[in-house]
Amino acid sequence: MLAEERQQRINEHLREKEFCTLKELSDMLKVSVSTVRRDINFLKSTGILRRTHGGARLSEQVEIEGSHPLVPNATVRSELKECIARYCASLIEPGQTVIMDGGSTVFSVARHLVPKHPIVITNSLPISNLYSTYRQVEVHVTGGVVYPRLGVLTGPNAVEGFSKIHADVAIMGAGGLDVQDGVTNTHALLIDMQLAMIRAARKVIFCMDSTKLGAKSLFFLCSADQVQTLVTNDDANPAIVAALRKKGVDVHLVSC
Amino acid sequence: MLAEERQQRINEHLREKEFCTLKELSDMLKVSVSTVRRDINFLKSTGILRRTHGGARLSEQVEIEGSHPLVPNATVRSELKECIARYCASLIEPGQTVIMDGGSTVFSVARHLVPKHPIVITNSLPISNLYSTYRQVEVHVTGGVVYPRLGVLTGPNAVEGFSKIHADVAIMGAGGLDVQDGVTNTHALLIDMQLAMIRAARKVIFCMDSTKLGAKSLFFLCSADQVQTLVTNDDANPAIVAALRKKGVDVHLVSC
DNA sequence: GAAGAATTTGGAATTATTTGCAAGAAAAAA
DNA sequence: TTTTTTCTTGCAAATAATTCCAAATTCTTC
CATH class of the missing domain: 1.10.10.10 (Winged helix-like DNA-binding domain superfamily/Winged helix DNA-binding domain)
Structure with a gap:
C-alpha cells in the first residue's frame, strides 16, 4: 500500500x-x-x-469545517448522543438509501454510517461536507437556500428534491416529542422539509436524546402515532416511553 | 498497445x-x-x-480548502491566487447575483466577496459551507450528487438548478485556457455544469493563475473567443495575452 | 520496399527513500 | 517508587527513483 x-x-x-x-x-x-x-x-x-x-x-479545526454550527452542542450530553448515533447506524443495512435530516444527532449518525456504504440524500451541508471526502458514500444533495445558522438547505427547491425520490429509511431529528402534541421542531422552514422527507421514506427513524421526550418546540411536525421508530437513551421517562409504545411507536432504548 | x-x-x-x-x-x-x-x-x-x-x-485538481488537508499544494502559488481573488471580487457590485463555480481560485474569491452582500448561487460545497455562517450572504445551492474529492455537486439536478435562473455574473475556474483549444477542464461532469452556468449569467469572469494559460485539460468547455473576461497574474505569457485580447477577451492582469 | 534516423521500450547499475527493528530515553500508570 | 507503555534515534534491509544503455519498434526518405 x-x-x-x-x-x-x-x-x-x-x-x-x-x-x-x-x-x-x-x-x-x-x-x-x-x-x-x-x-x-x-x-x-x-x-x-x-x-x-x-x-x-x-483536530478540532477539521471537525468545525464539517459541522460548524453543531459543535457548541458537543459538550455535556455528547457521549449519550454518540451512543444513540451508533445504535441508530446499526439499524441501517449496507447499501440502503438513507434520507438524513439536519441537526446534531443526525450528524453523529452520519459519522457512523460510513462503513455501510449508503446512498445518502440530505439537505444538510455539514453532512454533505462530511461525506465529500469518502468515495464509499454516494451523497445526493437537495438544492435550496442555505439557512444560515443551521447549515440546512431550505425552500421549495429543497422540498421538491425529496418529492421525486423514494428512500429506504429517513433518519430525523426534532426539537421535541410529546405524547399529546406530537413531534415539534424549532424552525418553521424545517417543517415542510421534514414532511417531504417522511413522505419519501419507507421507514422513519427519529433520533433524539431523552431530554427531548416530553419537550415541545414551536412548530408542529406530526402526531406521536405517526412516529414509527424512536431511538433514545435508556434514562428516558418510563411513563412517556410506555405511552408512546401504546401509540404504536417502536421505542429503542440505548444504554451506554 | x-x-x-x-x-x-x-x-x-x-x-x-x-x-x-x-x-x-x-x-x-x-x-x-x-x-x-x-x-x-x-x-x-x-x-x-x-x-x-x-x-x-x-490529483484533486481543484483542491478544496481545508477539506483535503493532505494536499500541501496551497503553498507556492497561493499568494498569487489571493491577489487574483481580491481583484476579481472588486469587479462585483454590491448586491449582485453571482454564480460561483467549484475550484480553489473561485473559493478564494468567495472569501473576499462577503462585504458585497451578494446573492450567491453555487454547486460548491466548500463555498456553501463558507457562507453558511454569514447572514449577509444569501446562498442558493443547486441540488445534485456530490463528486467526491472536489466537493462539487454534479448531475442533471445540478444542471437543472442553473437552467431556471438568471444571474448578473458567473465566476468560473478551469483547468486550462489555450488560444487554439479554448477553455478546458479536468472532469467531464463539470463541463455540463459550467455550460449551464455560463448560459445563466449575463457576464462571465474566468479566474485562473497564469500557469493555466496555454495549458490544456482533457475536456473542452468553450472556445477562447467565448471568454468575456479573464483575470490572471501579470506574469502571464505576453504572447498568449495578446492573442486572447485579439480574440476579444477582456484580460485583466493583476500584479501582487 | 530498404536503409537510416528517431523514438520507444526493457533492463542494469547507482542513488535515494521508505520501512521495520532495537536500545535507550521519556512519559504515563500502578 | 517501580513497572509498563510509548517515543526517539540510529541503523540495516527492502523498496523505489534515476540514469544510462542496448534492443526493438516506428517513422523518414529515397
Whole structure:
C-alpha cells in the first residue's frame, strides 16, 4: 500500500472514530507501529490531527469545517448522543438509501454510517461536507437556500428534491416529542422539509436524546402515532416511553 | 498497445481506484515498470495525477480548502491566487447575483466577496459551507450528487438548478485556457455544469493563475473567443495575452 | 520496399527513500 | 517508587527513483 493511501485511510478512520491508538492503526493497515507513527507525525504537520500519547485525535479545526454550527452542542450530553448515533447506524443495512435530516444527532449518525456504504440524500451541508471526502458514500444533495445558522438547505427547491425520490429509511431529528402534541421542531422552514422527507421514506427513524421526550418546540411536525421508530437513551421517562409504545411507536432504548 | 491507449487505461484505472502502484499498472498493462513510470510521469505533467512513492494518485485538481488537508499544494502559488481573488471580487457590485463555480481560485474569491452582500448561487460545497455562517450572504445551492474529492455537486439536478435562473455574473475556474483549444477542464461532469452556468449569467469572469494559460485539460468547455473576461497574474505569457485580447477577451492582469 | 534516423521500450547499475527493528530515553500508570 | 507503555534515534534491509544503455519498434526518405 502506498504511503499516501495509508494516510488517507488514517484520516478517514479518524473522521469516524475521532480518536484512535497507533496499535489500532498498525493492525488496520498491516504495517509496523513505526510507520504509523511516521504517518501520524506527517499528518500532524498538516494540521488534520493532534498527537496524544499512544494515539491521535482529530483536530478540532477539521471537525468545525464539517459541522460548524453543531459543535457548541458537543459538550455535556455528547457521549449519550454518540451512543444513540451508533445504535441508530446499526439499524441501517449496507447499501440502503438513507434520507438524513439536519441537526446534531443526525450528524453523529452520519459519522457512523460510513462503513455501510449508503446512498445518502440530505439537505444538510455539514453532512454533505462530511461525506465529500469518502468515495464509499454516494451523497445526493437537495438544492435550496442555505439557512444560515443551521447549515440546512431550505425552500421549495429543497422540498421538491425529496418529492421525486423514494428512500429506504429517513433518519430525523426534532426539537421535541410529546405524547399529546406530537413531534415539534424549532424552525418553521424545517417543517415542510421534514414532511417531504417522511413522505419519501419507507421507514422513519427519529433520533433524539431523552431530554427531548416530553419537550415541545414551536412548530408542529406530526402526531406521536405517526412516529414509527424512536431511538433514545435508556434514562428516558418510563411513563412517556410506555405511552408512546401504546401509540404504536417502536421505542429503542440505548444504554451506554 | 499504443502509448496513448496505455495512458488512457491508467487514467481510467485511477479514476476508479484513486491510488495505484506502478507494479499494479505494470501487471495490468503487461509492460515493464519503466514504461509505466514514464507514462505516469507524462500524465503527471498534464496534471491529471500526482506522483507518490511507488505509485500515483488521482490529483484533486481543484483542491478544496481545508477539506483535503493532505494536499500541501496551497503553498507556492497561493499568494498569487489571493491577489487574483481580491481583484476579481472588486469587479462585483454590491448586491449582485453571482454564480460561483467549484475550484480553489473561485473559493478564494468567495472569501473576499462577503462585504458585497451578494446573492450567491453555487454547486460548491466548500463555498456553501463558507457562507453558511454569514447572514449577509444569501446562498442558493443547486441540488445534485456530490463528486467526491472536489466537493462539487454534479448531475442533471445540478444542471437543472442553473437552467431556471438568471444571474448578473458567473465566476468560473478551469483547468486550462489555450488560444487554439479554448477553455478546458479536468472532469467531464463539470463541463455540463459550467455550460449551464455560463448560459445563466449575463457576464462571465474566468479566474485562473497564469500557469493555466496555454495549458490544456482533457475536456473542452468553450472556445477562447467565448471568454468575456479573464483575470490572471501579470506574469502571464505576453504572447498568449495578446492573442486572447485579439480574440476579444477582456484580460485583466493583476500584479501582487 | 530498404536503409537510416528517431523514438520507444526493457533492463542494469547507482542513488535515494521508505520501512521495520532495537536500545535507550521519556512519559504515563500502578 | 517501580513497572509498563510509548517515543526517539540510529541503523540495516527492502523498496523505489534515476540514469544510462542496448534492443526493438516506428517513422523518414529515397
